[in-house]
Amino acid sequence: MWSYEKKLQYPVKVSTCNPTLAKYLTEQYGGADGELAAALRYLNQRYTIPEKVIGLLTDIGTEEFAHLEMIATMIYKLTKDATPQQLRDAGLGEHYVAHDSALFYNNAAGVPFTASYIQAKGDPIADLYEDIAAEEKARATYQWIIDMSDDPDLNDSLRFLREREIIHSQRFREAVEILKEERDRKKIF
């Protein structure tokens, strides 16, 4: 089971209402390499991954939900005071007519989330390589969003999230080594 804590993993402050930036951030909300995809990918893979890395997939998958909440908080704060006109100017007119100011799981271009963004091959090394790639893609996306953003408060939180992708990638690389070591040991008679 999961248990909720009424706090963010890291503080999220925004300087000004900025629906354009919110639109970019939805890439990390409902996009292919976003936090929802990450959480669902790892937590689904863990049932069939070797015992030695179940804990890691569980804990990283859980942290991804905390990141999803941070991204949602950013989008919410950046758009909550926006007028329909401001949303339209930011390219969110189509979003507004379907969702008002509600959040929705789609990418920055408005494409809805799909399970085909994630994989579960059942081959532990293939799955972990996918996870490493996912972290690296998410890290790159955070960098591109930071490059597009002129909000210093928001960038602080985005840099935190970018660094977490690096840590996760490194932990997954260690998991690959742990499994390779175990596999090679079994071959010795």
Add this chain to the structure above:
Amino acid sequence: MNKTLPQEYYKQLEEIQVADFVLIELTLYLDTHPTDTQAIEQYNQFAHYSKQLKEKFESAFGPLQQGSLNRTPEFWAWKSGPWPWQV
């Protein structure tokens, strides 16, 4: 909603976020280095510290986690804000 919150709320919350970050980081590290006794010791130290900080925060600002004590017998405080995206 955030206008009514005292500075102390943010200060204590940030202390908890810092302590819990150490716990998350050590958890992931220990998942791949499960026999590092120094890291385990550090983990236990911060688990203890985080618990103390949360006790203090909850007695002033209400429950932070599911399963926490409801300290106001006449009102169910869990359902009240502020929620994380409102502060």
